[in-house]
Amino acid sequence: MNKIKLIIWREFITRVRKPSFLIMTLLAPVLVAAGITVVVYLSLQDNNDQRVLVVDQARLLQGKLKDGEKLTYYVDNATWTDSAFKASPYTVMVEVNADILNTNTVLFFYKELPSLGIQRTISNELEKNLELAKLQGEGIDEEAYRRVRKPLVMKLFDIDKVGEESYEQERAGIGFFFGYFMFIFIFMYGVQVMRGVMEEKQNRVVEVLISSVKPFQLMMGKIIGIAMVGFVQFVLWIAITSTLASVGSAILLKDKLDPKAIATSQLPADAQAELEASGAMAMADKDDVKLLAALGKINLPLTLAMFLFYFIGGYLLYSSLLAAIGSAVDSEADTQQFMFPVTLPMILAIIVAQTAVYNPNAPMVLWCSLIPFTSPIVMMVRVAMGNAPVWQMLLSMALLVGTFIATTWLAGKIYRTGILMYGKKISWKEMGKWLFYKG
Amino acid sequence: MSGRCCARASAIFVPADKAPPMLQLEGIVKRYGSYTALNGITMQVPPGQVFGLLGPNGAGKTTLIRIITRITGPDQGRVMLNGKEMGPDDVARMGYLPEERGLYKKMKVGEQALYLAQLKGMSKADATARLKAWFERWEIGGWWNKKVEELSKGMAQKVQFIITVLHEPQLLILDEPFSGFDPINAELIRAEILRLRDAGVTVMLSTHSMASVEELCDNIGLIDKAELMLHGNVKEIRRRYATNTFRVDYTGSKVALANSLSFIGELKDAHELDGHGTALITLSKGSTPNDLLRQLLPAVSITGLHEEIPSMHDIFIRVVSEKAPDHVTPGMTE
Numbered sequence: 001m002n003k004i005k006l007i008i009w010r011e012f013i014t015r016v017r018k019p020s021f022l023i024m025t026l027l028a029p030v031l032v033a034a035g036i037t038v039v040v041y042l043s044l045q046d047n048n049d050q051r052v053l054v055v056d057q058a059r060l061l062q063g064k065l066k067d068g069e070k071l072t073y074y075v076d077n078a079t080w081t082d083s084a085f086k087a088s089p090y091t092v093m094v095e096v097n098a099d100i101l102n103t104n105t106v107l108f109f110y111k112e113l114p115s116l117g118i119q120r121t122i123s124n125e126l127e128k129n130l131e132l133a134k135l136q137g138e139g140i141d142e143e144a145y146r147r148v149r150k151p152l153v154m155k156l157f158d159i160d161k162v163g164e165e166s167y168e169q170e171r172a173g174i175g176f177f178f179g180y181f182m183f184i185f186i187f188m189y190g191v192q193v194m195r196g197v198m199e200e201k202q203n204r205v206v207e208v209l210i211s212s213v214k215p216f217q218l219m220m221g222k223i224i225g226i227a228m229v230g231f232v233q234f235v236l237w238i239a240i241t242s243t244l245a246s247v248g249s250a251i252l253l254k255d256k257l258d259p260k261a262i263a264t265s266q267l268p269a270d271a272q273a274e275l276e277a278s279g280a281m282a283m284a285d286k287d288d289v290k291l292l293a294a295l296g297k298i299n300l301p302l303t304l305a306m307f308l309f310y311f312i313g314g315y316l317l318y319s320s321l322l323a324a325i326g327s328a329v330d331s332e333a334d335t336q337q338f339m340f341p342v343t344l345p346m347i348l349a350i351i352v353a354q355t356a357v358y359n360p361n362a363p364m365v366l367w368c369s370l371i372p373f374t375s376p377i378v379m380m381v382r383v384a385m386g387n388a389p390v391w392q393m394l395l396s397m398a399l400l401v402g403t404f405i406a407t408t409w410l411a412g413k414i415y416r417t418g419i420l421m422y423g424k425k426i427s428w429k430e431m432g433k434w435l436f437y438k439g
Numbered sequence: 440m441s442g443r444c445c446a447r448a449s450a451i452f453v454p455a456d457k458a459p460p461m462l463q464l465e466g467i468v469k470r471y472g473s474y475t476a477l478n479g480i481t482m483q484v485p486p487g488q489v490f491g492l493l494g495p496n497g498a499g500k501t502t503l504i505r506i507i508t509r510i511t512g513p514d515q516g517r518v519m520l521n522g523k524e525m526g527p528d529d530v531a532r533m534g535y536l537p538e539e540r541g542l543y544k545k546m547k548v549g550e551q552a553l554y555l556a557q558l559k560g561m562s563k564a565d566a567t568a569r570l571k572a573w574f575e576r577w578e579i580g581g582w583w584n585k586k587v588e589e590l591s592k593g594m595a596q597k598v599q600f601i602i603t604v605l606h607e608p609q610l611l612i613l614d615e616p617f618s619g620f621d622p623i624n625a626e627l628i629r630a631e632i633l634r635l636r637d638a639g640v641t642v643m644l645s646t647h648s649m650a651s652v653e654e655l656c657d658n659i660g661l662i663d664k665a666e667l668m669l670h671g672n673v674k675e676i677r678r679r680y681a682t683n684t685f686r687v688d689y690t691g692s693k694v695a696l697a698n699s700l701s702f703i704g705e706l707k708d709a710h711e712l713d714g715h716g717t718a719l720i721t722l723s724k725g726s727t728p729n730d731l732l733r734q735l736l737p738a739v740s741i742t743g744l745h746e747e748i749p750s751m752h753d754i755f756i757r758v759v760s761e762k763a764p765d766h767v768t769p770g771m772t773e
Contacts, residue, residue: 006554006557006558010554014543014545014546018545200543203541203542203543204540205541206541207537207539208537208555211510211533212531212555214527420510420511
């Protein structure tokens with residue numbers, strides 16, 4: 001099998017040496033990091049000082065609203081006309097009508113739409129104060145109300161593992177992440193396999209090659225070589241992105257990206273005090289904690305092993321089909337009609353995997369985690385959640401192995417005829433015929 | 440002759456030279472669905488010679504070459520190399536230059552040649568040494584680190600020729616080797632083919648240039664519509680296609696010449712210039728050139744008599760354009 005090694009090496013090294021590989025590998029994380037940084041930075045940064053005119057017809061808010069950073073409240077009881085507001089130096093006018101305690105609706109007029117963050121801050125501030133007014137109106141003690149209003153926490157337990165919280169949702173989320181990663185990889189590099197096959201066919205170099213090696217060796221060499229390019233690229237991406245992210249957040253967003261700072265700034269002052277008092281400050285980044293706990297709950301060795309298995313199986317299955325398509329057509333434009341049926345199950349898989357996160361026991365999820373064309377992505381969610389019985393995992397794996405052996409075999413047959421077929425309009429029927437040609 | 444059963448009985452078979460064949464095809468049949476690309480091809484390629492594989496476009500030549508190079512397999516029949524049925528390892532002993540040339544455009548010349556040589560089973564060191572020798576001999580050392588896309592079409596073809604022969608194959612299959620070359624480079628390739636032949640390589644040449652066939656080929660096989668129509672030694676085939684026609688150079692009267700022929704032959708063509716005439720005379724069956732001379736001598740004075748042997752060009756057109764094979768060889772079956 002020295003020849004297939006040579007093919008793998010050529011596929012790998014010619015791609016890795018391309019300037020575009022280097023650029024993509026370096027640039028993509030920089031762009032992603034820059035993109036995230038810019039978005040986060042901009043969302044935290046509010047361009048202008050906001051001068052908020054609160055037209056308080058209910059006469060509840062005078063002197064109660066607390067100014068924020070770049071945010072000043074002016075409370076007025078008089079009625080303001082639109083034109084008066086337009087002519088005024090205020091940037092926002094909030095109309096609190098006299099019957100606010102029943103309608104629970106305020107009207108927000110703006111000259112330039114402030115960011116969602118500002119809108120939320122204003123809304124929270126108003127709500128908090130109106131709530132107090134309501135409490136007083138109803139004669140309810142504020143302390144008592146706070147005690148009553150504590151949100152309900154529902155902890156999930158698997159009856160077979162009593163004593164530990166299951167964190168199913170979070171685990172499913174992690175599984176979905178693995179599945180999504182697979183989807184991206186299979187798609188990106190599967191298409192590269194298809195392009196590579198088409199390039200060899202268009203160059204006509206393929207005839208020289210297959211007078212030296214078997215078409216199947218050539219196809220598998222390409223599939224494996226490109227997978228190696230993908231692995232290298234992903235490893236580099238992860239390394240570069242995480243380096244950039246840590247460096248970037250350290251320098252650029254020193255205190256702004258501190259989750260505690262963000263969380264506390266949005267909490268009402270008294271709630272903050274309450275939190276600090278109860279020593280539950282950590283609750284502020286509750287989601288992070290949950291995610292970590294979920295990670296701890298996942299059977300990590302099993303999940304990673306299954307990930308590797310489904311990843312390789314799914315890639316082999318789809319890239320061999322894409323290689324067959326590449327061999328059958330003469331130009332990129334002709335690939336469309338064949339690409340659609342191949343990409344459809346992948347997209348379906350992503351949709352079902354999303355469903356699985358919230359409804360892991362739906363029959364659709366079960367079936368799609370067994371059917372080989374969708375199982376790599378969907379089963380990942382179930383594996384991470386730990387709700388797939390062993391027999392289902394084994395069945396799903398066996399089906400995947402059987403199917404990728406079948407598809408690579410079929411693809412090999414189509415490939416071997418297709419790469420030498422020029423100037424013919426290819427249909428599904430025609431490809432079907434090729435399966436029966438003798439090598 | 441073995442395997443004749445599979446070919447149409449009326450096609451002519453002139454025995455190839457008696458040396459054991461380098462390549463022997465026995466009853467090769469290839470079908471694509473309902474289309475028959477090759478219908479029972481049986482032929483031999485003697486060793487150390489240049490063999491011409493002829494035929495009009497779409498006759499099945501490329502399919503036959505792909506079967507020999509093991510790119511595709513026959514539905515029936517076998518391919519023997521040196522008397523043994525060909526196996527997967529034999530591809531290393533063959534060099535194949537496809538009609539549609541192609542190399543990786545973005546790969547450097549030297550690297551690409553080494554890659555393809557290694558796929559043929561050569562070690563990297565061997566391939567490097569031989570490649571350097573070729574580049575020196577053809578004085579193209581500067582191309583080593585160029586990408587193929589930077590070369591002209593002719594230059595790329597030269598590189599591809601070197602790649603084809605680099606692993607020193609015993610059987611060299613060249614599909615239209617001269618196409619795309621200017622006369623100087625075509626001559627270079629021609630000389631290389633002869634040099635390789637003299638070094639013992641068997642060359643199978645597929646070409647539409649009948650002049651090169653006459654010049655280079657010892658034996659030929661002519662395929663038309665999936666059938667082998669003609670197979671054997673070029674000189675013998677031409678002789679067999681001779682129609683007993685003679686060219687007579689003479690001085691004297693054309694009328695006297697025509698009259699003197701009586702029943703021994705038919706005047707096909709005659710023209711005169713300054714009293715010197717040339718006539719083409721086809722002899723009737725049983726008549727000999729001596730009979731012709733005897734008849735002509737009293738009528739005109741003869742300055743030359745040559746037999747008209749048809750060119751491969753004429754034979755090709757005749758074989759291919761005659762639809763029913765029965766008419767190919769009136770009265771000429773062995």
